[in-house]
Amino acid sequence: AELPETLFLTRVFASPFFHFKIFAQTPETPRETARKHANLLSFSIAGTFVDLAMQADLDAGLLDVPEGFEPHVRRLLATHPRRFARLFVPPWLGLSSLAEQADEYDGVALRKVMAEPAELFAALLVDGEDVGPLLAADFQVVESDLANLYELEAPSEGWARREGRATLFGTAALSALFVDHETGFPNPIRRGSYVVNRLLCRDIRFPSSAVQSEIDAILESVPEGLSPPERMAYLRSHDTCASCHEQFDHFGLALEEIGALGETLTTYYTGDPIEASGSVGELHYASSVDFAQQLGHSRELQTCFAAQVHTYFAGGSHVESNRRLRAHADLVYGAAIEDVVVDAALRALPLEAAGEAR
Incomplete structure (x- = not known):
């Protein structure tokens, strides 16, 4: 939808691009540095410029x-x-580009579909929760179209909570990302690599184009009729594929019971029974939902989340930020979302004060 003219201009004048044009990279005085920080924090949190309360403290030094x-x-x-x-x-969560498209997913506008994880995140923020429940909360936050899609009671207006266990991987947003259009089942390879790279901040380098012909030959040689675990095991049996697949296959396979829109699956698209219990690293799970719950409350995911928040405010690589945070993981593990955001925002500020690039 188009933004009203006043809101559009507000976003333009409050945006980092506008600040880049009007603020010095390294302000000359503490007051000018504070002014720059105040504007950037206001935009990053509220999407607008400095409000009266912050302006008063800014003017007072x-x-x-x-x-x-x-x-x-x-x-x-x-x-x-x-x-x-x-x-x-x-x-x-890698939803921005789809959120800007005018298309639909299962009859619901993508801008609504891609907003659902944010609405759930906001509810957890207000409740004082840590980020863990985002992966497997005991409620959903939906508006009328999404409620109808999930067969829930539709709110009369806006967004509202609806009770019931739901996972991030079963939302329409992540279903749109990972469900294979041919089979109607989520793709465990895409899911697994997403978890490892985006939610755990690992740095998996995919094979270069130099070995693509070899990879194509391996894919063409996969025997017919293999179940997803068998197919992925076959790929891991080849050195060219194993270096990547060993790192993310098991995460994707652990989520196989969670189907499109959160449907509970008992068989793979091949008809073979799903095997959704086992171990991935230090996580020992009895079901896909159990795995999602444990993953959300794992030290590795919560440290990565803190790194992603810091990168949101400070820029740079979330992988590098995560490496720096590992030594201080106890400070963010189990911390409320609000505290993680506050810590990340404040730690981002001295970078500019010292004249370093964000």
Whole structure:
């Protein structure tokens, strides 16, 4: 949908691009540095420019040190939880490009489909939860079209909670990303690589084009009728494929009971019974939902989440940010989303004060 003219201009003048044009890369005074930080934080959290409360403290010199921003970051998160979620979650989960398309998924506009994880994230933020329940919450947040898609009671207006266990991987948003259009089943390879690269901040380098012909030959040699675990085991038996598949196959296979739109599956698309219990690293699971719950509450995922939040504010590589955070993982493990965001936002500020690139 098109933005109203006033909102469009607000977003333009508050945007990082506009700030890049009007603010010096390295401000000359603490006050100018604070002014730049105030504008960037306001846009990153609320999608707009500095409000009156922050402007008053800015003029009074209370924001000349990064610590002065903490109450304002908390206030903005408390005032605009949904707005922050809509700004942060789509790029974090890789949903931004689809959210901007005018297409539909199962009859629901993609902009609504891709907003659902953000609405759930906002609810967890308000509830004081850590990020863990995002992967397997005991409620959903839906508007009327999504409620009808999931066969839930539709809210009379806006977005509303609906009770019932649901996983992030069963949302329409991630179904749109991973469900194979030919089989109607989620693709475990795409799911697994997504978990490892985006949710765990590992750095898997996929094979270069130099070996693509060899990979094509291996794919053509896969025997007919193999179940997904058998097919993936066959690929791992070849050195060219094993280096990547060993790292993410087991994550994708652990989620196989979760079908499109959260349907519980008992067989693969081949008709073979699904095997959804076992171990992946330190996670020992009895079902796909159990695996999603444990994954959400794992130290590795929560550290990666903190790294993704820091990268949202400071820029750079989330993989590098995650490497730096590992030594301090205890500080973010189990921490409320609000505390993780506040910590990441404040840690991002001194980078510019020291004249370093964001």
